[in-house]
Amino acid sequence: MVDYDSLHDPNAEYTMRELSGETMGVTASRGGDRDVEITDVQTTMIDGNFPWTLVRIYTDSGVVGTGEAYWGAGVPELIERMKPFVVGENPLDIDRLYEHLIQKMSGEGSIEGVTVTAIAGIEIALHDLAGKILDIPAYQLLGGKYRDEVRVYCDCHTADEADPQACADEAERVVEELGYDALKFDLDVPSGLEKDRANRHLRPGEIRHKAEIVEAVTERVKDRADVAFDCHWTFSGGSAKRLAAEIEEYDVWWLEDPVPPENLEVQEEVTKSTITPITVGENRYRVTEERRLIENQAVDIIAPDLPKVGGMRETRKIADVANQYYIPVAMHNVSSPVATMASAHVGAAIPNSLAVEYHSYELGWWDELVEEDVIVDGYIEIPEEPGLGVTLDMDAVEEHMVDGETLFDEA
Numbered sequence: 001m002v003d004y005d006s007l008h009d010p011n012a013e014y015t016m017r018e019l020s021g022e023t024m025g026v027t028a029s030r031g032g033d034r035d036v037e038i039t040d041v042q043t044t045m046i047d048g049n050f051p052w053t054l055v056r057i058y059t060d061s062g063v064v065g066t067g068e069a070y071w072g073a074g075v076p077e078l079i080e081r082m083k084p085f086v087v088g089e090n091p092l093d094i095d096r097l098y099e100h101l102i103q104k105m106s107g108e109g110s111i112e113g114v115t116v117t118a119i120a121g122i123e124i125a126l127h128d129l130a131g132k133i134l135d136i137p138a139y140q141l142l143g144g145k146y147r148d149e150v151r152v153y154c155d156c157h158t159a160d161e162a163d164p165q166a167c168a169d170e171a172e173r174v175v176e177e178l179g180y181d182a183l184k185f186d187l188d189v190p191s192g193l194e195k196d197r198a199n200r201h202l203r204p205g206e207i208r209h210k211a212e213i214v215e216a217v218t219e220r221v222k223d224r225a226d227v228a229f230d231c232h233w234t235f236s237g238g239s240a241k242r243l244a245a246e247i248e249e250y251d252v253w254w255l256e257d258p259v260p261p262e263n264l265e266v267q268e269e270v271t272k273s274t275i276t277p278i279t280v281g282e283n284r285y286r287v288t289e290e291r292r293l294i295e296n297q298a299v300d301i302i303a304p305d306l307p308k309v310g311g312m313r314e315t316r317k318i319a320d321v322a323n324q325y326y327i328p329v330a331m332h333n334v335s336s337p338v339a340t341m342a343s344a345h346v347g348a349a350i351p352n353s354l355a356v357e358y359h360s361y362e363l364g365w366w367d368e369l370v371e372e373d374v375i376v377d378g379y380i381e382i383p384e385e386p387g388l389g390v391t392l393d394m395d396a397v398e399e400h401m402v403d404g405e406t407l408f409d410e411a
Contacts, residue, residue, distance in 0.1 A: 004080050009104070019100035021089050030090070036061045036133060038091050041083040041122065042408035043069075043076040046400050049363050052336040054397070055079060055121040056408045057129050059091060064411035065129025066392060068339035069121025070308035078118035081108075086122065092133060094126045094141070095313060112285035116310050123311030124342045124388075131387035138342070138388050142316050142349035149379045150347035151355040153182035153228065153330070157362065162189045162209075164216035171217045171227065174361070179377040181225045182253070182355050185217055187243075188234040200260075202239035207246050214247045226253040228279065228330075233257045237266040244274035254279040254301050254330070268298035279303045282332035286310045287317040294322050301354060305332040307339040312346050319350040326352075333357040337370045341390045344380040356380065368396045 021027065029035055040058040045051050050071040057065045069075045085104050089097055101119045102110045109115035127138045139145045154174055158166045167185050174180050191209035202210075217227050229252060235243065240258035247255070254277040259266050261283040271278040281303035284290045290309065293299045302322045306315045319329045329352050331343045340356065347353040358375060360366040367374055370390040374380060383389025398407050 002080075005084050007081070017103050019096055019103055020085070021093070021096075024096070026090070026093065026096070030092070033061065033133060034090075034092060036063065036090055036092070038086050038089050040409075041079060041086060043079050043121075044397060044408045045076060045402040045405050046336060046369070046397065047402045048336060048366065048400065049360055050334050051402060053079075053121060054336065054338060054392070054408070055125045056411075057086075057091060057122065057125045058409070059129065061133070063129060063132050065091065065125040065127070065132065065387065066338055066390075067121050067123070067125030067128060067342070068307050068335055070117035070305060070339075071334070072114050072117065074114055075118045075121065078105075078108075078115055079121060081105075082118065082122065091126050091129045094123065094130060097126060098123050098311065098313065112289065116285045117308045120307045120309070120311040120314070123313065124307060124339060127312050127342065127345075128387035135386050137345070137382070137384055137386060138312070139345040139349045139382060142312065142346060145348040145382060146351050146353070147348055147382075149381045150344045150353060151182060152180065152358045152375050152378050152380055153184055153226070153355045154178065154180040154361050154378070155184045155230075155357055155359040157186070161186055162191060164212045167213050168216040168220035171221050171225070175221055175225045178361065181378055183217075183221070183225050184228040184230055184256070184357070185213065186232070187213060187229045187255075188232045189213075200234065200236040200239065202235055202243060207239070207243050210243060211246045211250075214250050214252060218250045218252065222251075227251070228253040228256055230256040231258040233260045233283065235259060237270055240270045241273045244270065244276040244278070248274060248276050252276055256280070256303065257282070264292055264296060264298060267293070268296050271298050271300060277301055279330060281305075282308065284309070286314055287321060290318045291321050294325050294327055297325065299327065301328050301330050303330050303332045305334070306343045306346060307335055312342055315343075315346045316350060319346070319352055323350070323352045328352045328354040330354040331356045334359040337367060337374045337390055338388065338392075341374060341380070341383070341388045344382060345388065348382045365396065365400065369393060369400070
């Protein structure tokens with residue numbers, strides 16, 4: 001394994017924005033139990049329905065913080081790369097440490113992408129750690145709370161996702177048996193009428209098929225649940241506009257990611273062409289990218305993914321910009337209970353929170369990774385315990401690790 005402590009750091013030779021505590025002269029005693037230093041950062045990858053990377057930050061006081069980075073290859077290596085930049089630092093300086101890592105990793109991709117998500121994993125763990133040191137819940141670090149519980153929307157699937165009635169049956173089951181009043185289904189499913197998988201064009205029959213799914217699900221649940229529909233960046237601008245227009249008559253909560261994320265102008269045109277609410281945001285990074293969607297009013301609802309977009313404070317910043325345009329926030333989320341709870345803390349702390357996604361209802365052991373109940377009857381009650389308020393069940397973590405992974409140290 002590479003020894004990252006001795007790895008050459010090119011940025012150290014030329015950066016004028018070195019934000020370490022030593023360089024910034026942040027050396028004053030803080031008093032009480034607040035004079036704490038980070039001693040180690042470790043990761044363990046879980047083999048869930050996504051490969052979740054859990055992050056732990058250890059301190060010389062014995063207090064440990066747990067976070068989670070968005071799934072993906074290379075994340076643990078990037079976190080190991082950044083460990084020398086935070087060891088010896090005071091974990092209470094969350095904002096400075098976040099900016100420090102962004103700057104130190106600027107030559108390695110901290111504008112967007114997997115480097116940002118790796119930094120987010122550390123940032124979430126810092127919130128858990130700081131909350132425990134200060135004996136306050138994480139939402140308090142973000143300014144307090146607007147609500148005691150956060151609504152959860154369940155991402156739903158069936159054995160035959162292209163069958164409108166199968167989707168309607170599953171929608172009813174999830175509402176009646178599982179207690180959710182907010183759902184999401186996929187629309188980028190095969191209709192049997194496709195001619196070319198590459199050109200992003202929807203033929204008229206394909207649009208009718210997708211409208212049939214929307215009609216079947218929304219008519220089945222009616223006012224018992226809000227229902228969104230996800231397109232996963234699949235369609236052309238013209239096809240997206242025709243699809244959005246076709247489903248305007250139904251009670252659609254939102255239509256998500258109808259076009260690829262790169263071209264903001266096309267996204268804006270699609271959104272402004274329809275009264276169907278359009279939701280976008282999981283494939284943008286940091287407030288600098290999400291800001292453009294908001295300021296151009298290219299979204300009706302913004303959907304950042306917290307451990308992907310940059311962490312808890314970055315998501316709070318995005319929500320603050322969105323609030324200036326009266327845009328609600330529906331957090332995309334495909335995480336374990338750790339980052340799901342981090343999203344809930346942010347959802348409690350912002351005025352324009354709409355819901356947080358849950359993407360693992362088919363995974364029988366998702367809730368076993370932590371000792372606490374996270375989702376109850378479609379809502380997450382915000383913990384008042386210090387930090388994130390969830391405790392890893394180390395036996396469950398070890399049982400579900402990716403093959404070849406090493407369990408991080410106990411708290």
